[in-house]
Amino acid sequence: MLRTLKLAMVLVCAAMLPLPAAAQAIKLGELNSYKTFPAFLEPYKKGMDLAVEEINRSGGLLQRSVELVVRDDNGNPGDAVRVAEELLAREKVDVLMGTFSSAVGLAVADFAKQRRFIFLASEPLTDKIVWENGNRYTFRLRPSTYMQTAMLVAEAAKLGKRRWAIVYPDYEYGKSATAAFRQLMTAQQSATIEFLEFPAPLGKIDAGPVVQAMADARPDAIFSSLFAADLAKFVREGELRGLFRDQAVFNLLGGEPEYLDPLKDEAPVGWYVTGYPWSAIATSEHKRFLDAYRAKYQDYPRQGSVVGYSIVMTAAAAIRKAGSTDTEKLVAAMQGLVVDTPFGRISYRAIDHQSTMGAYVGRIAVKDGKGVMIDWRYANGADYLPADDWVRAHRPAD
């Protein structure tokens, strides 16, 4: 009896020992607000899975297979830090990546700095994550609020409008977009410009009164950073109340399928937006991605799919270049790292750890009862970043 017990204990202990390192997969630890922002993050997850599948099919990394460890951060920074602790301490992941909202992104970035561990921020758009709050261990993939605003300003400045109404969700993203827009417009145009601001609580815009107040202000043009349900409410009320008649309207992110598709045939024709015209991009790298994505999911990719796919490819490229999964070596490899994405070749700037991924800028049209982007061009992120001196002045030294 006692012997059996001893044997059982030995077996249990053996089962608990870690497997030999050679057999172990490289673990990419991903945390995101899957249940809080599912419209963006479900396609995002599909993009990641596709990328991991492709990498493993072509032999993995460093002769090891790649595995995703995905966690939900419940959309709040406190839980996100706990989940990040779990990924590091229990799952022993090799790379930390993900996050959606600015608050969570900044919290995890600071955590990465404290624990000295590499963190690839995929989606948070806040400018602070690479500038004011930038740190040695954090890198960001998506073009930031500032960059995407700058892409639209390039078009907006051409119109020479003097009186701008700005409507925005009243939190980090909307405020940064507004600040960037004002600053860039003022710098571009020599004539004085008037800006009228219309903040609205995130997710709870009172569209009727807001549209009415904007109409009463009689602006020459409109700049909006609304998205999701707020955008749909704004579009519908604005159309009903005739706010957009003969009006130039700019909407950050308005061309992303996540936010454009729900509008269906009511997509506001003529608006200038940043987004992702997935059906019309003809480059070979995008076509390959599009075909693979459709074959795997029988669905078209969204903006989130591209971000999810590209963040995994970023991690893969960094590990390949470093030849190791050691954090310090990865951080070194990330400086100037070149990655091939569905949007073409991008690189991670050594100066501020921002990638040069861009966005598509164009105008909205309705085709076959659906909103699409027309007259679009790819705006390379590298062209919409501030001067190096400015970056040095605003980013803390490592």
Added chain:
Amino acid sequence: MTLSAFLIQLLNGLAGASSLFLVSVGLSLTFGVTRVVNFAHGSLMMLGAYIAYSLIAGLGGGAAGYWAAVALSALAVAGVGVLIERFLLRRLYGAPELLQLTATFGVVLIVKDVVLALWGPEDLLGPRAPGFSGSVNILGSAVPQYDLLLIALGPLVLFLLTWLLRTTRWGILVRAASEDREMTAALGVNQAWLFSGVFFLGALLAGLAGALQLPREPANLNMDLAVIAEVFVVTVVGGLGSIPGAFIAALIIGVAKALCIAIGELAVFGVVLSFPKLTLVAEFIVMAIVLALRPWGLFGRPPALPRPSEQRELLRPPGRPLHVIAAAALIFMALLPLFADEYTLVLLTDISIFALFAASLHFMMGPGGMPSFGHAAYFGLSAYAAALLARTLPMESALLIAPLFAGLAALVYGWFCVRLSGVYLAMLTLAFAQITWSIAFQWDAVTGGSNGLTGVWPAQWLSSRRAYYWLTLTAAAIAILALWRIIFSPFGYALRGVRDSPLRAAAIGIDPRATQWAGFTIAGLFAGIAGALYAFSKGSISPETLSIPRSIDALVMVLLGGLQTLVGPVLGAAVLTSLQDSIVRHTEFWRATVGAVVIALVLFFPDGLAGIVQRMGVRGRHPT
């Protein structure tokens, strides 16, 4: 602003008010009769919007199909409401007050996941309402026809409900039950049927409101939580169970919001005030003012003199078995870092902090008899204070001083709150919490706005997971023991005396208000200790630490654990936190699973988890 612009904005405000009234009136009805704090009311509304979207598409075009779809979706949601009442809430009417709240919290989580699974993640914008798809010109502005329809619908529903409640036999019984449940039951009225009927009507109205919202807003997954707080505010500002009250309250809030937006930025004495930013908390400011002036809302009446509460067992100092168990558990937890993995320590740090947070809320709700829906105010305030103090002071001093700010806030807020009782008190705590939250959310220069503050790490000697765990464990254990000690001090007995019979307590020389005020402040102070520990354990803080979900979590922990026990909140915190932690990892539908487990726990252990412990024989000392 021209006069015509002002009038048009007033019209917009009326449309918003009508839409708000339609969502709220169902809750006002069920709340008034059953006293169930139904968190799932917003979920029912969301369900109405989604079902309407599918039915409108399914029934094809045309006005007949459209309006039939609206009616059918209201009925479908009414069916869901009856199911919730029949199979969940009915089992809980006898349970301790507010336990139904925990059950409906579970329903919220389940509905959200079910909707996501059935309808997918993308927002669904419905078609415009046939016959009301355009706009009409009023005073030179285009006003949507649908807004005018809503403006008419609000008073119509008010009229129909008033008629129903005033003249029909069913309505008279409902009103009787709102006045006095026990007496109505004693007179032979079948309460079960009455409650089912009320729930049917309440859910019907929620579903209708959701369906009617569709031309104004796409069906989306955030609808439930976006409206629920506002709906409670309307119900309470109007006065519990008062339908006309809810109408007036919706009117005030709807118009106030529209006017805030209309006014825009205004310079007052050289300071630029942005009124549109106020819409973030307009309803809570209205509520705080109304409740400060009228403790039972606009049209509510003070409840008839409370009957001596149901015989509950006097909470006694823990007996030896509990001492032994508690000591053993503490020693075990203190030794844990020697063999547990690092993440276990992180999780236990969280659990210790939440246990203290829940214990402080329990102190206020159980022995204090003051329910709070806004306890996160003190947790978060102290977390912010800690983060800000740590910029200039050593981390250790910041940790010690920060809770005092929470205590100070509780002292101020408490002065207003202890004037009220029951749900009104709870809602006023929520109002203060939301106002605090909105300040943190918008004051970029000091609080970092929606981003919050980063770089809030502990001092070098505490920076390892193990060291910080020991610190948290020690601090939380000492604080929780101190709370228990206070409960059995003369002050604690006075607090409980005031809870059970304010009149008798006053007669023997205890000042009820002062006693409750002190209790309120102590609860805030101890929540502050938890908040400061939390800030340094995460390295960053954000407005989320002050938010409604944070308050609700604490509430669920306390109620899960058992309100009338000592170890309840600790158990509740441990169970809920580890549940969330483990389930998230194992299933895609973790939210629904957590919801289902919470509901199961509530149904099987209506006295709370600590009830099990008691049944196992660990009882208090009995005088023999």
